Amino acid sequence: MVPEDVLAALREHWDEIWDLLDEPSRAGLRALAADTSGDPERIARKVQRLVRAALPDGHPVRELLDDNVRYARGGDVTASGALAVGVGNLGALLLGPPAPPDDADDWLLAADSVTAADYRAGGHDPADPDLIRLTDRQGTVRLPSFQFDGDSGRPLPVVVAVNRLLDADDDPWGVADWWLGANAWLDTVPARLLGTAGEHTLLAAARAEIAEW
Template sequence: MGLRGALTVLAEQWDDIHDRLSAQEFAKLSSLVDEFVREGDRAIAEEIAEDLADRLRKQLPHDHPFVEALSGPVERWAPTPARRAKDLAAWLRLADPLRARLVGGPVTTADEVDRAAVSELLAAPALRADELTANGQDPEDPGLIRLEDADGSPCWPAFQFAGDGSPLPIVLSINQILEAADDPFGAAGWWLGDNGRLGGAPARLIGRLPDERLLAAARAETREA
């Protein structure tokens, strides 16, 4: 089920859907949307979104853009359309256009949400290639998350390294679980986004929580993606 596409369509088609539903049905829809935008745990938010989708599927014509979006391919949550499945932050930011509809503000487009997510990841503290080399590390190490900004310049999020510049073993293990070599922005999003299971961003919890808890959360994320 293409939940992301459908929720984007819901924000875009909000007025049309309002006109098609009874006052009672629209009040229930608004209540579910309010629950969705307030929820900080991705798994719970997804359950709310699925409940919302199931209700609207029964209430809207089969050819309505929302229903058609639900029939699309299963999507993986990402800061950009290019295979970034594990970015929890982008999943939560999907609420922004719907939140705007609830309060009557301007609607943020999906592209704007994507660009904001990428910009936030790139704004996090990071090392450049010369700094990695100076610390005795290999910039080509596939175990490290390597991001590229708009002009193609690479950077490596700083949370991956200990005080002496060496990669943290727990980070290397989880990067492998998250397939960071293939999906660097997705992996960075998991590390830097708030995690409902852990009570904060995993990158901030390194050394504060047992490694096994971080590993379990990463494995759970990949099972749900």
Template sequence: MSTNGARERLLGLLGEHWESVNAALTEEQRTTLLTRLGDLGATAEADGKAVRRALQGVRLALHPLPFGHPVRAALDSGRLAGSVTAPVDVVAGARALLARLAARQSSPSPAPDTAAIVGAVRRRLLEAPSLAAEEVRARFGGAAPPPEVIRLPDPVHGDRYPEFQFTGGEGTAYGVVLEVNRLLLADVDPWGAADWWLSGNVRLGAAPASLLGELPGEQLVGAAAALVEGY
């Protein structure tokens, strides 16, 4: 199967198994997935880098699916890895999938309040222990932290940096955190990266952030790579 055929296969699997995908996700997770698919469908077809990022968002939104699910199995097998060589086809595929899902609605129903759900997710992430910008700069000798460090903009308290990223005392960031954050494109999608670290992970059996210092770093990297490798 060609690379773009594999991408179309992912979108086809989502359409084929949407009922079970829908049942396996919470309302919040389902809305996140639909939002990420919408982002992909709204991406400029000629912008390969933006399409790659949007695809990664879709892939991350699918990580709560159980391991036996056909869509999750296809992602974890690596059969959908590779670069995007025809972004226009992938974007068109996302738009077609969203149109098919809309057509399946048997009766009109109010659209989910995506903004409210996204806002709730962000508030949850901001409630996790964090450091202020000046505290983080102090840990890096007064310099700005590297772009791989997750920075969450808080409209009330200014930029916040989730505390799990940093070693104890006055230490800087864990090396494994920076490695995983690079995979998750934390500089592009800090909310998605923070959600991966702070939410339950079926593969690891707990929120990845809670396993820092307990699991070998390669297991954390492997769990992140299983989601985004090739994207």
């Protein structure tokens, strides 16, 4: 295994890993991220221990870390050494998902949602930039459920189109508010039109929103 494999796996699964970590482990990772003067390999060993302890048997990241440890016994590379290669670029990752902004509306978090970990477990990609991802005050990433087809779990095409137009990746809270709040142009809450005859008006309403900016 090359070091890049370890780093890529951490990045790919980070939202899911963060959900599995308890608060002391999250605090430990935040402290490691803040330790800019520390030895990268020492920091990487601690990251490895904290992450590995949170992962169940069979998890792909745990298996990758275990493979590196076994490989290390041959004298070639260590899991901590692999992590140390790029630990300087992992500061933002180790801090975990961003906290909600100070002015975040808690009613948006109260809407029906699925965690990033559960969505990934269903075979889908929670990191899709065309999806709304909201991080609650416990650090759990949640995806509002109105975005998905109830049977397949896939994103609804009209939701993807609107989210892309309104830039949900850059402003997830604002776009969630658009979908779940009252809309004067539509005279209803936009999400209520999904799956109805009025669904075709959503994209036009989103364009009208942009025109007002």
